[in-house]
């Protein structure tokens with residue numbers, strides 16, 4: 001067993017956000033590599049009519065946990081769901097549960113957050129700042145606590161171009177923001193939000209920065225570390241390539257382009273697509289937990305989990321790779337053939353939105369109405385365009401993140417940890433992006449869209465049909481426009497005459513005839 005995996009044997013671990021994308025992969029990896037760990041407490045809220053147990057059951061029965069159940073058959077006994085709501089001021093944890101957490105926890109991984117870019121400031125502050133503060137308070141009372149690992153984002157300081165592994169001060173102290181949320185009403189908060197977030201694009205990045213500041217100011221003697229991943233994508237290798245289960249980040253846009261809804265995107269082709277596989281982030285997180293507990297660094301260390309500095313992939317190349325992957329792995333029942341144009345200014349964006357998004361949606365809705373069905377395409381298109389407007393900032397800027405602490409950590413790992421289980425830098429060693437993107441698209445098809453791979457030939461046939469319709473439509477359009485021109489303009493008639501006679505008069509003599 002590797003040094004890091006051995007460290008987690010017999011440990012009691014608390015994970016927040018364990019039902020989320022990152023949290024689930026973290027939990028899976030911990031169970032798979034350290035089956036001897038004592039217990040994983042997960043703070044979890046009942047949701048969508050499901051009890052806590054039902055939610056845990058659903059996670060354990062997902063494809064993600066198949067390997068774990070072989071390696072650690074009693075995994076269900078090692079997960080201890082704790083009812084909690086991080087939106088409540090007391091986190092809504094019962095006294096008995098709190099007692100158990102305070103007396104038993106060795107390591108805390110705080111992953112829970114609202115990752116919505118449009119969250120109301122009050123909601124984002126509650127989850128990303130106040131809940132972090134409460135957890136720190138809880139952690140300070142944990143008698144056996146060895147490390148507290150906070151998951152932030154590489155974009156918490158996206159108002160800067162170069163970002164180091166340090167905490168940057170916020171113009172308004174987090175405590176003041178927290179206090180003001182108690183007495184300001186929503187209307188006033190709405191009014192001051194743009195001023196507070198300043199040159200950041202949304203409340204998410206702003207409140208994640210405040211959360212870091214809270215960690216910095218209020219962690220006292222705790223052993224704390226912060227991890228800042230960039231755009232977290234599907235898994236690279238573990239537990240298998242292409243695992244993905246939500247539409248955040250690039251996944252939603254990959255679906256929209258594969259289904260033929262998304263045809264153009266305002267993006268800077270030469271900006272770096274700083275996507276990082278979820279298993280890479282999780283490997284780093286687990287290694288950081290070990291390092292923080294064992295080496296007890298004097299100050300809070302921050303670790304960037306980014307790809308751009310090691311193996312940059314530009315949005316232009318990423319786009320081409322995604323489109324190439326659709327050739328092999330097409331999605332079913334596409335609306336149009338996958339093709340995405342990157343536009344770079346407002347005018348062309350508006351033009352292509354009208355031509356490639358709204359016009360086809362209106363025509364399709366018209367067809368649905370004619371055939372007695374409910375129109376829906378325009379609504380869907382408008383939602384997609386709204387989503388794109390929220391993500392645009394991240395595909396039109398590049399950042400430079402230093403990774404000194406991450407490099408230092410890598411050098412501290414044993415060769416076995418580096419090589420086998422705790423590799424923290426994949427897929428950065430070689431140019432594996434094409435392979436990664438293909439698996440990503442395959443993962444989206446299998447795990448998000450739940451499409452059967454046996455349907456690929458039919459999906460390809462459907463795309464061929466769409467291509468023929470596209471050619472037919474363009475030819476018909478050309479002929480109609482031309483016919484109208486010929487009917488109305490003498491110049492057009494002259495050009496037509498010239499074209500028709502030109503090849504006859506200038507026909508070259510082929511060598512074969514000579």
Ligand SMILES: CCCCCCCCCCCCCCCC(=O)SCCNC(=O)CCNC(=O)[C@H](O)C(C)(C)COP(=O)(O)OP(=O)(O)OC[C@H]1O[C@@H](n2cnc3c(N)ncnc32)[C@H](O)[C@@H]1OP(=O)(O)O
Pocket residue numbers: 115116117118153154155230231232247248249250251252253254256257318319320322323340383384386387390391394395
């Ligand atoms: C060749 C091409 C390559 C392209 C490649 C480009 C990749 C470019 C990635 C940049 C990515 C930066 C990521 C920063 C990395 C972090 O640090 S943060 C972590 C990531 N967080 C996010 O991505 C959250 C973004 N999402 C949101 O904030 C909210 O979903 C939105 C966009 C504000 C929409 O809110 P809403 O209107 O209330 O809608 P919501 O209920 O969430 O979803 C409604 C519909 O919107 C659609 N939708 C929601 N999210 C998405 C999505 N991400 N995508 C598409 N549709 C979506 C769905 O169709 C959904 O439909 P239904 O499920 O209702 O049928």
Ligand SMILES: NC(=O)C1=CN([C@@H]2O[C@H](COP(=O)(O)OP(=O)(O)OC[C@H]3O[C@@H](n4cnc5c(N)ncnc54)[C@H](OP(=O)(O)O)[C@@H]3O)[C@@H](O)[C@H]2O)C=CC1
Pocket residue numbers: 016017018019020021022023043044045047084085086087088110111112113114115127151152153154208228229230231232233246248249
């Ligand atoms: N995904 C990405 O691209 C990136 C993510 N990050 C960071 O990684 C972390 C994890 O993100 P990710 O897994 O993608 O996010 P998800 O949205 O998938 O997961 C969020 C988790 O937080 C939990 N949560 C939200 N609100 C509450 C609440 N009131 N009480 C209890 N739990 C709650 C959710 O629980 P429930 O299931 O009940 O909703 C869920 O488990 C976050 O801190 C995020 O900022 C950083 C960079 C990029």
